[in-house]
Amino acid sequence: MEPAPRTPTGATDPVAAALGRAVATDHARIMAAVLATVPDWQLAEDALQDACERALEAWSRGGVPTSPAGWLVTAARRRGIDLLRRGQGRAATLQRYGTSVERGMLDTDPEPEVGDDRLRLVLTCAHPALPLEARVALTLRTVLGWTPAEIAAAFLATEAAVQKRLVRARAKIAHAGIPYRVPPPEELPDRVDGVLGVVYVVFTAGYAGTGDAGLMTEAVRLARLVRDLLDPALPERLEASGLLALLLAQRARQDARLDEHGAVVLLDRQDRSRWDHGAIAEAERLVDEVLQLAAHRRQPVGRYTLQAAIALEHVRPATADATDWPRIAQLHALLARLDDGPAQRLARAVADGRAHGPRRGLETLDGVPEGARTYLFHAARADLLEAAGRPDDAREEYGRAAALAPGDLERTALTDRQDALGEGRAVGRRRTRADECGAARGSAPP
Amino acid sequence: MQFVLFICTDPTGEPYDETADDVGAWFTALQERGTHLAGDRLRPVEDATTVRVRGGERLVTDGPFAETREWIAGFDVIEVADLDEALEVAAAHPMARFGRIEVRPVWPL
Numbered sequence: 001m002e003p004a005p006r007t008p009t010g011a012t013d014p015v016a017a018a019l020g021r022a023v024a025t026d027h028a029r030i031m032a033a034v035l036a037t038v039p040d041w042q043l044a045e046d047a048l049q050d051a052c053e054r055a056l057e058a059w060s061r062g063g064v065p066t067s068p069a070g071w072l073v074t075a076a077r078r079r080g081i082d083l084l085r086r087g088q089g090r091a092a093t094l095q096r097y098g099t100s101v102e103r104g105m106l107d108t109d110p111e112p113e114v115g116d117d118r119l120r121l122v123l124t125c126a127h128p129a130l131p132l133e134a135r136v137a138l139t140l141r142t143v144l145g146w147t148p149a150e151i152a153a154a155f156l157a158t159e160a161a162v163q164k165r166l167v168r169a170r171a172k173i174a175h176a177g178i179p180y181r182v183p184p185p186e187e188l189p190d191r192v193d194g195v196l197g198v199v200y201v202v203f204t205a206g207y208a209g210t211g212d213a214g215l216m217t218e219a220v221r222l223a224r225l226v227r228d229l230l231d232p233a234l235p236e237r238l239e240a241s242g243l244l245a246l247l248l249a250q251r252a253r254q255d256a257r258l259d260e261h262g263a264v265v266l267l268d269r270q271d272r273s274r275w276d277h278g279a280i281a282e283a284e285r286l287v288d289e290v291l292q293l294a295a296h297r298r299q300p301v302g303r304y305t306l307q308a309a310i311a312l313e314h315v316r317p318a319t320a321d322a323t324d325w326p327r328i329a330q331l332h333a334l335l336a337r338l339d340d341g342p343a344q345r346l347a348r349a350v351a352d353g354r355a356h357g358p359r360r361g362l363e364t365l366d367g368v369p370e371g372a373r374t375y376l377f378h379a380a381r382a383d384l385l386e387a388a389g390r391p392d393d394a395r396e397e398y399g400r401a402a403a404l405a406p407g408d409l410e411r412t413a414l415t416d417r418q419d420a421l422g423e424g425r426a427v428g429r430r431r432t433r434a435d436e437c438g439a440a441r442g443s444a445p446p
Numbered sequence: 447m448q449f450v451l452f453i454c455t456d457p458t459g460e461p462y463d464e465t466a467d468d469v470g471a472w473f474t475a476l477q478e479r480g481t482h483l484a485g486d487r488l489r490p491v492e493d494a495t496t497v498r499v500r501g502g503e504r505l506v507t508d509g510p511f512a513e514t515r516e517w518i519a520g521f522d523v524i525e526v527a528d529l530d531e532a533l534e535v536a537a538a539h540p541m542a543r544f545g546r547i548e549v550r551p552v553w554p555l
Contacts, residue, residue, distance in 0.1 A: 129529055129533075175551060175553075176529050176551050177447045177449075177528040177529040177532070177551055178528070178529050178530075179527070179528035179529065179530050181530075183530060187530070
């Protein structure tokens with residue numbers, strides 16, 4: 001069901017291809033095993049780089065080993081210990097581990113066991129003591145095996161800036177004493193939340209930013225990995241499932257989201273046959289499972305699960321007109337207890353307007369603070385005012401929205417609506433592009 | 447690993463409540479664990495004096511080096527396994543609620 005992980009481009013030579021595959025699919029496993037022996041993150045990184053270079057040479061001569069990942073772990077461990085012995089680690093690392101290196105306690109096993117140490121790797125990459133962008137870069141590099149150039153391209157940064165971010169993050173892990181471990185149960189909720197936040201940032205960068213489908217696929221892979229690494233009995237696993245469901249539901253519409261010119265096609269007008277119904281079905285199963293378990297354990301349902309449930313409400317009906325707005329409004333009310341930020345409130349207002357009439361929607365909108373009133377806020381408010389039979393107010397509000405619109409396309413749609421209202425002439429409710437725009441954007445991304 | 451906890455005031459913290467100030471219990475618990483190395487309150491910034499030497503000349507001025515609404519009200523030096531343990535110790539300090547605590551690893555010479 002899952003598309004294969006990224007395969008490095010241009011690897012026509014079978015040795016390079018084997019290496020690329022090992023790194024792309026097993027990076028987290030390899031790095032976790034190297035770190036278990038070489039506790040300095042920068043040194044471990046350098047040692048693995050070195051092992052990859054040696055692999056090309058050694059495998060060309062002697063053939064690709066049966067376990068490429070195991071080979072890389074052994075080579076990287078040897079190189080790392082060698083570097084440590086030569087005093088190349090940071091002072092902090094040497095102070096903590098130097099004696100065991102001297103005593104040969106960190107020697108490599110002849111047959112390294114590439115066990116599953118990935119959870120602590122994932123959790124350490126997303127440690128809250130690291131700035132968010134460093135957590136994202138470190139996760140992509142260390143867990144998914146992206147190169148700094150790939151990270152730079154995905155996040156519209158320079159490769160040098162990404163490198164610097166990674167080096168600094170690894171230095172902070174060493175200097176600030178960030179432990180490499182799975183935290184005790186009482187700390188786990190916050191820490192898992194941090195990991196899920198990183199996954200979400202990666203997905204959003206693909207979804208809303210560069211439109212990079214590969215990035216979304218990788219975010220889904222990461223979400224799946226995090227979920228699989230958490231024990232099914234852990235309460236934190238529910239939100240990991242919820243996030244996976246959310247990403248699956250959103251990515252399922254990816255192919256239908258953009259037209260041949262790259263312009264966004266609104267939810268109402270998307271060709272539903274082009275949606276990935278397998279992914280939607282999996283998301284449905286995940287959300288059902290979470291809701292059942294949460295009810296059974298009397299555990300509150302988290303925000304990702306609620307967002308996934310809302311996204312699924314939008315894709316479940318066969319046509320847009322059959323959307324169950326009261327159910328969506330109900331889910332938004334639950335979500336508002338966990339997240340009542342301006343974007344969330346805007347989405348809730350649209351749902352309230354559809355479910356319970358424009359007046360309710362306007363009431364909900366009133367809670368959006370002055371400073372957070374974007375063009376989408378004004379567009380949604382104008383739409384609700386128009387539906388509430390207040391054309392003069394609506395006209396004014398469309399003007400505010402148009403003044404803040406980010407591009408010509410959006411501005412024209414808004415001024416068209418404004419013009420359609422005429423001068424002091426009451427116009428009945430009719431649906432035009434901006435209306436759908438407000439609704440679709442507000443409640444679920446188009 | 448040794449860490450210094452800078453106990454800072456912070457206007458965004460909960461208002462100070464003497465009855466909820468359990469710093470004594472915090473200190474005793476750390477002492478029992480053998481985690482606390484040194485620490486104390488500091489006199490307020492009104493009693494601070496800053497000294498600088500510029501071009502061989504000693505300049506003494508009244509007050510802290512930066513005028514802010516937040517200042518360091520105390521410090522503690524602790525010996526713990528790692529940052530997570532340091533954060534756990536810091537979070538249990540009452541000033542984590544009334545103010546905030548900056549956790550910095552000691553950088554031995």
